[in-house]
Structure formats: structure tokens, C-alpha cells
Amino acid sequence: MLDDAPTATPDEAAGATRKRGLYIKTYGCQMNVYDSARMSDVLAPLGFQPVSRPDQADMVILNTCHIREKAAEKVFSELGRLRDQRDESGRHDQIIAVGGCVAQAEGEEILRRAPYVSMVFGPQTYHTLPEMLARIERDTGQSILNTDFPAESKFDSLPEEFASQGPSAFLSVQEGCDKFCTFCVVPYTRGAEFSRPVATILEEARRMVAGGVREITLLGQNVNALHAEGPDGREWGLGRLCRALAEIDGLERLRYTTSHPRDMDDDLIAAHRDVPALMPFLHLPVQSGSDRLLQAMNRKHTSDDYRRIVDKLRTARPDLALSSDFIVGFPGETDSDFAQTLRLVNDVGYAQAYSFKYSPRPGTPAAGLGDPVPHDVADDRLQSLQQLLNAQQQSFNDRCIGATMPVLFERPGRHPGQKIGRSPFMQSVHAQCPDRLQGRVADVLITRARPNSLGGDIVTGVQAAGIRVDDADTHAPRRTSPEG
Numbered sequence: 001m002l003d004d005a006p007t008a009t010p011d012e013a014a015g016a017t018r019k020r021g022l023y024i025k026t027y028g029c030q031m032n033v034y035d036s037a038r039m040s041d042v043l044a045p046l047g048f049q050p051v052s053r054p055d056q057a058d059m060v061i062l063n064t065c066h067i068r069e070k071a072a073e074k075v076f077s078e079l080g081r082l083r084d085q086r087d088e089s090g091r092h093d094q095i096i097a098v099g100g101c102v103a104q105a106e107g108e109e110i111l112r113r114a115p116y117v118s119m120v121f122g123p124q125t126y127h128t129l130p131e132m133l134a135r136i137e138r139d140t141g142q143s144i145l146n147t148d149f150p151a152e153s154k155f156d157s158l159p160e161e162f163a164s165q166g167p168s169a170f171l172s173v174q175e176g177c178d179k180f181c182t183f184c185v186v187p188y189t190r191g192a193e194f195s196r197p198v199a200t201i202l203e204e205a206r207r208m209v210a211g212g213v214r215e216i217t218l219l220g221q222n223v224n225a226l227h228a229e230g231p232d233g234r235e236w237g238l239g240r241l242c243r244a245l246a247e248i249d250g251l252e253r254l255r256y257t258t259s260h261p262r263d264m265d266d267d268l269i270a271a272h273r274d275v276p277a278l279m280p281f282l283h284l285p286v287q288s289g290s291d292r293l294l295q296a297m298n299r300k301h302t303s304d305d306y307r308r309i310v311d312k313l314r315t316a317r318p319d320l321a322l323s324s325d326f327i328v329g330f331p332g333e334t335d336s337d338f339a340q341t342l343r344l345v346n347d348v349g350y351a352q353a354y355s356f357k358y359s360p361r362p363g364t365p366a367a368g369l370g371d372p373v374p375h376d377v378a379d380d381r382l383q384s385l386q387q388l389l390n391a392q393q394q395s396f397n398d399r400c401i402g403a404t405m406p407v408l409f410e411r412p413g414r415h416p417g418q419k420i421g422r423s424p425f426m427q428s429v430h431a432q433c434p435d436r437l438q439g440r441v442a443d444v445l446i447t448r449a450r451p452n453s454l455g456g457d458i459v460t461g462v463q464a465a466g467i468r469v470d471d472a473d474t475h476a477p478r479r480t481s482p483e484g
């Protein structure tokens with residue numbers, strides 16, 4: 001076993017790196033999922049290999065999220081559990097580390113409440129994990145707090161090698177946020193907007209595709225605010241980047257998340273029309289349907305601006321399915337504000353959505369606002385909103401029955417011979433499927449719709465290269481509309 005070797009193995013005696021177990025638990029958004037994978041890549045040359053349980057690990061990293069209160073509290077409970085487990089198993093040399101957005105926002109508090117934590121580091125410093133590790137191994141007993149926003153970008157020092165990621169993978173292209181929505185901690189935890197240069201993005205994408213990746217999801221806190229330095233010396237937006245990425249041979253699908261309505265420019269909208277690899281599913285958070293609240297949230301657009309953007313997008317790509325985030329119970333939200341949110345949901349029609357009860361976050365402007373919405377009122381609103389969104393999701397899924405969709409098969413299902421993949425619209429699709437289709441796109445006739453997934457039968461086997469999703473457009477579900 002990785003972690004049980006008491007004496008040097010022959011490899012170690014010959015100077016090879018000592019093998020050690022690494023367990024990373026990831027909370028929060030896709031950016032954290034990407035970061036966790038990169039932490040693993042940074043630590044691999046030091047002999048760290050992933051293990052499936054924290055009690056098997058020489059190092060445990062919690063990659064944390066600070067977006068809502070519950071997310072941060074979970075970290076402290078998990079830390080307590082880890083300490084108990086470490087004490088019970090007698091693994092006193094196990095390193096416990098905390099990275100991510102709680103580390104950035106509450107680093108000192110973590111070391112105060114959980115002094116057994118050896119390392120606390122923010123989202124912009126994890127490329128220095130080897131140095132931090134060497135320091136704590138040298139100065140046993142000393143904890144490290146590393147929450148700087150260094151001038152150099154971590155992307156310049158991340159290793160080129162990365163572990164195999166399956167057919168669908170994330171690629172971080174933009175980070176940070178300058179929008180300062182009044183409820184949100186992200187501008188403080190991730191720092192200012194930063195776009196990676198186009199050349200490095202293309203290079204990473206090519207390497208991913210050469211390693212078997214078929215679908216890339218471009219990530220950024222405001223991914224469509226990308227202003228990347230192009231190889232031509234000009235500034236590239238996300239639309240242009242998508243066009244360039246779609247040229248990579250073997251890359252069948254492109255997605256991006258999360259976008260802000262304000263940054264949905266005409267070139268990006270046109271890319272939805274022109275680039276078949278760009279999947280017809282878009283997460284475009286609106287938060288609220290009330291202009292008064294959108295202003296109090298500092299979203300910098302009205303609900304009608306949002307409706308107009310959706311119309312433009314659907315003109316460019318008629319089968320586009322949408323998803324959003326909503327916050328209910330923002331300070332001062334009235335019944336009439338909430339009714340306007342329900343109206344917007346009815347007008348737009350979502351294939352899927354996330355909704356949250358407002359959670360005041362320390363240091364954000366909204367935390368200082370009066371007029372809180374009572375918890376029971378916010379709970380009721382959340383329930384009605386979720387009922388409506390769930391009904392829309394079920395109706396969207398129901399309308400997929402009878403459609404033939406290209407599905408990218410990603411992993412085995414629970415039943416023998418079954419695999420699970422994704423439709424162009426991000427639905428999970430279950431089908432009986434030969435092993436050779438693992439990691440490939442195949443057409444599936446949809447026969448069953450559940451609230452969170454679809455089921456169907458393979459119809460054509462592996463698609464020939466070059467046949468893309470719009471070949472199935474005639475069968476794609478129509479937009480969800482209030483009329484259904």
C-alpha cells in the first residue's frame with residue numbers, strides 16, 4: 001500500500017521519489033474542481049498519488065468554498081472529523097491543509113480554531129505547494145499561512161503534465177471578478193479579473209485533446225469577461241477564443257461557464273450560431289427578476305436587458321437551453337419583487353437552475369443592509385421558486401422523449417453494461433452501451449425522462465468524426481416557453 005511502507009523500497013534506495021498518499025476534498029464551484037486537479041499535478045512529482053480515503057493519506061487538502069455561510073461552516077466540521085480520525089489512527093504525521101476561498105477569506109481564523117492545520121493557502125498560491133511542503137517538513141510544528149495575491153500568475157508555474165481526466169474536462173481561462181455584486185465574496189477571495197494568454201490556453205487544450213479529452217468546458221468566474229492577449233498582439237474575447245478552439249482536431253464539444261449577462265457580447269452570441277462544437281446549453285445567472293433588487297445587488301442590468309440577451313441568443317441558436325442561479329430573500333425583497341422573479345422564470349423557461357436563500361457574507365456591502373427578509377418567508381419563496389424550476393426541468397426533459405441526441409459517454413452506470421453520458425443540453429443520459437463507446441459520442445434515442453436524467457437506446461453507434469450536434473437539431477427540444 002502507498003502509505004504503509006515502513007522502510008525504503010528498492011526504488012527509493014535507488015533515489016526514486018518516495019510514494020505518498022494524497023486526498024483532496026473539493027467544495028464549491030468548477031473552478032475549485034479544476035484547481036484540485038492542478039494541485040494533484042503539482043504534487044505528483046513529489047511522489048503524491050491520489051488515495052480514496054483520508055485515513056490512507058499522508059496529506060489531506062480541503063479545497064474550500066466561502067460563497068454561503070453553510071459552505072464555510074462545513075469546512076470547520078470536516079476539520080474536526082479529520083483531526084479525530086488522525087488521532088484515532090495514530091497517523092500523527094499526516095499533513096492537514098486548507099486551500100481555496102475559505103482559506104483566502106478566513107486563513108487566520110482557521111489557524112486559530114484548528115491549530116492542527118499545517119498549511120493554509122489561497123486560490124492564487126497553490127503552485128507553491130512544493131515549497132510550502134518543504135518548509136513544514138523542515139520546521140516541524142510551524143503552520144504556514146499563504147494568502148497573497150502574487151504578482152506572477154500561478155498558471156506560469158503549473159506543470160505541463162496532468163493526470164488523465166476522462167473525456168470531459170475543465171480548462172481555466174479567466175479568473176477573478178471585478179463586478180462586486182453586493183452579496184458576493186468572490187471578488188475578495190479570487191481577486192481581480194485576469195485572463196490567461198490565448199497561446200497558453202490553446203496549448204493546454206491541444207494537450208488535453210491529445211490525452212483523450214473530447215469536451216472542454218472553459219472556466220472563469222466571469223468567463224465571458226475574457227480579455228486575453230492574442231497571438232496577434234490584439235485582445236481576444238471569448239467568442240474568438242471559441243472559434244480558435246473549435247479548430248482543434250478531435251475536440252468535439254465546447255462549453256463555458258460562468259457568464260455574466262453584461263459581458264454577453266455580439267461576437268460571443270454569433271459564435272453560438274457559427275460554431276457547431278459550442279453546445280446549445282448556457283448557464284447565464286440572473287439572480288432576480290426585480291429591477292429594484294438587481295440594482296441593489298449591483299448586477300448592472302435590468303430584467304428586460306436579460307430578456308433581450310436571451311432572445312438574441314435564441315435567434316442565434318434556436319435550440320439553446322438555459323440555466324441560471326437565483327437568490328431569494330435578498331434584504332428588502334418584497335412579495336412583488338419575488339413575483340417578478342417568478343414572472344421572469346416563466347418568460348425565459350429554464351432547462352435547469354440553481355436557487356439559493358440569501359446568506360449574508362462578512363465584508364460584503366449587502367451584509368450591512370437593513371430590512372432582512374424573515375427566514376420563514378425566504379424559505380417559502382425558495383420552495384415556490386424551486387417548484388416552478390423543477391416543473392420546467394421535468395417538462396424540458398419530457399420533451400426530449402423521441403429525440404435522437406449525440407451523447408458523450410463518460411463513465412459506467414450502476415447496472416451491468418450501462419454507461420452514463422451527457423446530452424448537448426447537459427442532461428445525464430443512461431443507456432446500455434458497449435465498452436468501445438466509453439469516451440466517445442454516440443447517437444441515443446431518448447425513451448425515458450426523469451427529473452434529473454434521461455434514458456435511451458443507442459441508435460447509430462460511434463459518430464463519424466465531423467458529424468456534430470446540429471445534425472440532430474431537427475429532433476432537439478424546442479425552447480421551454482410559458483405555454484410549455
Ligand code: SAH
Nearest residue numbers: 183184221258285325326356357358359361
Ligand atoms: N460569477 C457567477 C456566480 C458565482 S457564485 C455570476 O456572476 O453569476 C454562484 C452563485 O452563488 C451566484 O450566482 C449566486 O446565485 C449564489 N450566491 C453568491 N453569493 C451568495 C450569497 N451571499 N447568498 C446566497 N447565494 C449566493
Ligand code: SF4
Nearest residue numbers: 177179180181184186
Ligand atoms: Fe460574484 Fe457577481 Fe462576480 Fe459573479 S459577477 S462572481 S456573483 S461578484
Ligand code: F3S
Nearest residue numbers: 028029065066067101
Ligand atoms: Fe466558492 Fe470560491 Fe467558487 S467561494 S463558488 S469556491 S470561487
